[in-house]
Amino acid sequence: DRIITELMGYAQLAEGRIENLDVADEIERAIEQVFPPGSEFDTTIERNIAPDLPALKMQRGHLNEILVNILKNSRDVQNNDARIEIHARQDKEFQVTITIDDNGPGIPPERGEQVFEPYFTTKDTGSGLGLSIVKHNTEIYGGQVRVAAGALKGARFEIELPTRTLMRLSN
Numbered sequence: 001d002r003i004i005t006e007l008m009g010y011a012q013l014a015e016g017r018i019e020n021l022d023v024a025d026e027i028e029r030a031i032e033q034v035f036p037p038g039s040e041f042d043t044t045i046e047r048n049i050a051p052d053l054p055a056l057k058m059q060r061g062h063l064n065e066i067l068v069n070i071l072k073n074s075r076d077v078q079n080n081d082a083r084i085e086i087h088a089r090q091d092k093e094f095q096v097t098i099t100i101d102d103n104g105p106g107i108p109p110e111r112g113e114q115v116f117e118p119y120f121t122t123k124d125t126g127s128g129l130g131l132s133i134v135k136h137n138t139e140i141y142g143g144q145v146r147v148a149a150g151a152l153k154g155a156r157f158e159i160e161l162p163t164r165t166l167m168r169l170s171n
Contacts, residue, residue, distance in 0.1 A: 017059065018057055018058060019057070019060055020055035021055055021063055022053075022055060023055075023096055023098065024049045026063050026064065027047065027049065027067060027086055027088065029064065030064055031086075033064075034071040035071075035075070041075060042080065043083070043084060044082070044083045045083075045084045046083070046084070046085045046086070047086050048086070048087045049087070050089040050090060053088060053090055053096055054090060054094075054096065054163040055163065056163055057164065058141055062140070062141070063137075065133050065134070066133075066134050066138060066145075066159060067098075069131060069134050070159075071084070071100065073130060073155075074102035074154075074155070077102070077104040077105055077154075077155075078102060078103065078104045078154075081103070082102070082103065083102065083103045084100065084101065084103075085099075085100070085102075085151070085152060086099070087099045087101075090163075091160070094162050094164045095162050095163065096160075096163060097159065097161075098158075098159045099158050099159075100156070101150035101154065101155075102152060102154040102156075103152040103153060103154045105154065106154045112146075115131050115147060116134070116135040116145070117132060118132040119132075134159075138159055138160075141161055143159065143160050143161040144158075145157060145158065145159050145160075
């Protein structure tokens with residue numbers, strides 16, 4: 001299973017092309033994908049995106065998978081009065097940090113790294129590959145992803161992505 005998962009990831013790597021991606025546009029695209037217009041989700045989404053963020057040099061599909069998988073997880077674990085906050089800012093000279101907070105049940109600290117392992121899930125449905133894809137897609141660009149307790153008392157995912165990078169094809 002691990003080998004097949006890795007091969008699928010590398011096959012996708014070869015299919016796309018690196019582009020200069022506007023972070024704000026990609027966040028909006030992912031939100032619309034997870035919460036399509038006219039859908040019945042009762043979720044408040046707050047955006048705090050710094051102006052003039054540098055472009056991310058990535059394949060659009062990789063950034064989309066990162067954002068969509070985290071947003072889907074947030075959507076799927078929440079009940080009434082669901083809230084998601086998305087922040088994007090430039091932290092260092094060549095790094096953009098995107099944080100996604102929700103007011104869901106959160107992730108216990110002892111499960112912090114386990115959630116990124118392939119096939120690990122606490123949900124009744126799903127493959128358990130979403131967050132492992134997030135980690136893979138972040139790390140191939142030299143980035144990092146972490147999960148912690150968030151300001152909304154749910155989970156907070158922090159994604160750090162360099163704006164200048166060489167893609168890593170193997171560890």
